[in-house]
Amino acid sequence: MSDNNETAGPVNEPREDGPVRKVGTPSPAEDNTLLAQEEYPAPAGAGEELDEREAKRAERIVASFFLLAFAASVAFIVYFIGWSGRDGGMHGIHRAKESNLWLGGMMALAFLAMAIGVTIWVRRLMTSKPIVQERHALEADTGTRRAFTEAFLEGAEDSGITKRPLLRRTLLLAAAPLGLAPLVLLRDLGPLPEKKLRHTYWGEAVKAAKAKGRRGVRLVVDGTNKPLKVSDFASPGGMITVLPEGIEENAHHPMNEVAKAVTILINVPADQFKPAKGRENWHVNGIVAYSKICTHVGCPAALYEQTTHHILCPCHQSTFDATDAAKVVFGPAARPLPQLPLGVEDGYLIATGDFPEPIGPSFWERG
The missing domain is CATH 2.102.10.10 (Rieske [2Fe-2S] iron-sulphur domain)
Incomplete structure (x- = not known):
């Protein structure tokens, strides 16, 4: 035993890079772990309460970006169906560079405007109340389902999608043409050969x-x-x-x-x-x-x-x-x-x- 102790060295001997913890004492890192925290900091956002004046201003900004996304996606469809068919258009090589520039630019603008609008919505119009999810048995009783319904409605209320019809309508308006764009792109595959x-x-x-x-x-x-x-x-x-x-x-x-x-x-x-x-x-x-x-x-x-x-x-x-x-x-x-x-x-x-x-x-x- 003495030989082993002499080989290992003293347990409490300090090192140059800091003190050595004694065997059997609790780790000082336990107080800094995420599991030891009793309160969770709220995520960055608009805070727990909204300034309605600032919220209205942010609402108009988000709606403007959604309208811009709608206009860009409509321009994409109009150009694809109308102007790109002239002089060979999409099915020729003379205007391929121009078509790619306009079609790619309009689609990129539509997605970018949608992304900016959603980002501002989340940052400026959604509250940042901390949400703690308790884990229980997988089977949900009546009370749990009722609590889920209340939490869902509360979340919808906090997001503003129920009480801000302007945002809801402009978001649906911007998303509708983007959903039709893949169907329009089928035209570029060319006509069916038939017989x-x-x-x-x-x-x-x-x-x-x-x-x-x-x-x-x-x-x-x-x-x-x-x-x-x-x-x-x-x-x-x-x-x-x-x-x-x-x-x-x-x-x-x-x-x-x-x-x-x-x-x-x-x-x-x-x-x-x-x-x-x-x-x-x-x-x-x-x-x-x-x-x-x-x-x-x-x-x-x-x-x-x-x-x-x-x-x-x-x-x-x-x-x-x-x-x-x-x-x-x-x-x-x-x-x-x-x-x-x-x-x-x-x-x-x-x-x-x-x-x-x-x-x-x-x-x-x-x-």
């Missing part, structure tokens, strides 16, 4: 060609608009992007129609090609055409492996078998790439009809 994606310009071009006594519309190379002969695409393993002839001159909305009609042409070795039932005549000596739009989320399926004859989409690695009706062999795509029926006329490759199923992602079909 527009179930048909492409290939069908219109084929009808126009047949009206002139031809079997179909010629395929042209994307970028050069040069009609494509069978002899120009005779080497197996090749892939090229094609469009219907005359699409840029005759389509009502050329860019939109090009985006829907873009097609990949692949030369698959004839001995490895497995045409789908009923589509035995849709290829020309192994030359087959599929929609370039991936059926997963619409990315361009623009990669082709000559050794495996697989079409790949670089976005999410959906893989389609070009030899077997572009069926899905890997990835998240849910259905094959739509196939375009092909034929030959005067040595040129032609399309004899439109895609038999909707192009693009499966959810586009639901319009």
Whole structure:
């Protein structure tokens, strides 16, 4: 025991940084703990009693900020629906910077004015009486429920929301447009496709060609608009992007129609090609055409492996078998790439009809 005491040193020996507490004495920190306090200081605020003259002045200030928030949110909606639609507006690139500035500024002003108004309300119009919550059993009896009701009504009275109709009405007025703003923003998602994606310009071009006594519309190379002969695409393993002839001159909305009609042409070795039932005549000596739009989320399926004859989409690695009706062999795509029926006329490759199923992602079909 003596050895241990000599090692530990005297219990009451003072240290340079202050005295050492004797073993068994109460800690001096107990008097400073939050649990030892019997009275809780009231939070900073307007005090337990309000100066009605100052309260009326603060009420007008808060109402002004709420009205400013209402005006800013209404301006946001008006600009979004009205002025942003001019000259391309939200759906163009020429006024995107201006639209972002005005829309973001109006929405920021609305939320800022609301926040300032609520802050002033709490700081200047709500009393700061201390509230002590006693903890009892979870089951509430009649007296507890009555006490809660009285406390709730007292709190509502202290907040001023019941006796100050100007604040209540302007707050509801400011909050109403902000609740409608997310619904208005749905407009920026664009119109629903409806049934527009179930048909492409290939069908219109084929009808126009047949009206002139031809079997179909010629395929042209994307970028050069040069009609494509069978002899120009005779080497197996090749892939090229094609469009219907005359699409840029005759389509009502050329860019939109090009985006829907873009097609990949692949030369698959004839001995490895497995045409789908009923589509035995849709290829020309192994030359087959599929929609370039991936059926997963619409990315361009623009990669082709000559050794495996697989079409790949670089976005999410959906893989389609070009030899077997572009069926899905890997990835998240849910259905094959739509196939375009092909034929030959005067040595040129032609399309004899439109895609038999909707192009693009499966959810586009639901319009």
